[in-house]
Amino acid sequence: MAKWAIELGEHDIEFQVRNSIKGQILADFIAETIEEEEMPSTQIIVPPIEHEEWKLFTDGAPSSDGSGARLMLVSPAGKEFTYALHFEFSMTNNEAEYEALLAGLRLARDLNIQHLKAYVDFQIVANQVTGTFEVRCPTIQQYLAKLKELIEQFKGFEIEHVRRSQNKKADALSKIASITFTHLRVG
Template sequence: EEPWTLFTDGSSCVDGSGAGLILINPDGVEFTYALRLQFAASNNEAEYEALIVGLRIATQMGVKNIQANVDSKLVANQVLGTYVSKEDNMIKYVEIANGLVSGFKTFSISQVPRSKNKKADALSKIASTSFAHLSKQVLVEVLETKSITGKEVTAARKIRLKARQYEVMEGVLYKRSFLTPWLRCVGPLQAEYVMKEIHEGSCSMHAGPRSLSGRAGESQVPDRRNGLLHEMDRSKSGGNDYRRTSEEICMGQYCMPLWYSKRNNLGQRTMVKSSHGDTPFSLTYGTEAVIPAEIGMPTYRTTAVDVVNNDKELRLNLDLLEERRELAAINEARSKSKMTKYYNSRVRGVAFQPGNFVHRSNDANHAAAGGKLGPKWEGPYEVTDALGNGACKLRSMDETILSRTWNVANLKRCYL
């Protein structure tokens, strides 16, 4: 007769103690039990209680052959007699377990890792921690799909990434831009003022529609009649048709780089240079440029100005201008050094020794007929002398010494 299989586990924590056991018959039918211990018990005592209860249930069911599995090495070896029980309570538990074992025809017990005793372990933990919230029967249902779909997760991630580009400062929405100042989001009336100032103000551009559209934003079309930018629905347009009636176009919301609108009569550049972190305009005049549009519709940097100490700060900027220029020169030299180091680390050095044979670039000497189908290299030549820094003296195959030196950039090795 095949034996029944018994898995037991005990658990003890500050919330209480519990035991879990699973009895499996030879056909694979499982009998699951979770026990709550209404008395104080250590972890070893809970392990023994689970084993004893499991043996009693098997005896009541008329089981004659049983294989017990516990994850406690102490319990398994004390029942087998390998370990000697020294504490009084452990001795009593071993005596009770041996008395139950004697009622079976065949009995074996072994210690199994917790990974193979997961069900009994879970039952013991449920009984020891959550017994007050459990009824006699716990129903477990299967959830087939996630509460959120993959598309929603992707959309939420895109929103989180896009939200980093925006910030509200003093109640005004700004958009972060790359190597440029904060871009202020303006409404229809503000956009009308900005476009008028750029097109026909005191520092006007008087640029054409395409140029003005490119400087103020994308997907926006200037109105030839009054120089304003409007949002265009390209699905209704036919190619590059900018002559649209006022009923077909409407003013939208725009984010405009007001800081860097160029003025027609000033050539100073106001772009922050990544090499030194300053603008050429500020290194020349000691302060940043402000266009009239920023006065009529203030941006963050114009509203954040301390009016009381503004003149003092301007004089201080002029005093520190030479120091800023020196610091910018140092930063620029450091940036160039990093670029040179990066470039040199990726360049594969080429050097030729006297006696090597090389081909010479036809684009550099035009010795052979060029053209689309013409040769890219001609030769071969023999290197007679390496002069350093990539310069080489060459000799043709008819023993003629070339009059000038050639750099390794125009040479490649020839294998004869």
């Protein structure tokens, strides 16, 4: 919790503790997906060797109560780092997918990852980022401009569309995040 408070404090985001049954659902989910030997008491993040490629799986889920995003960074050694975000503003599905991808790129940049391959389950976003599809919506154009700005900070970047069935963890956690973290404020 302290790590999140520090991370969120840099962006004028305030963490407020809230006791909730819904929060237990996420805690149970994380506890079931992480084996005990994988849960160190102290986590040290070492900058990756330059030629190693990390994988980023993202998913966004809009909802009337705010939107959720789920990120999973996978190290070259296969270690998974999972994050769930909640945004307290309404957005379209496209915008939620872009918010998730932006958050993932910022996280990878902050971890000094140099080579990244992103996997998104929304084909429109993947094709807009690669330039295959044209972007006409002004809001999405702004998202795309910010994405390209972040992408330039990596030595190697690829994006690939994956089927939702191949991105089940991201899909499930983003939906949970869209409804359970109402105590976190992102703005």
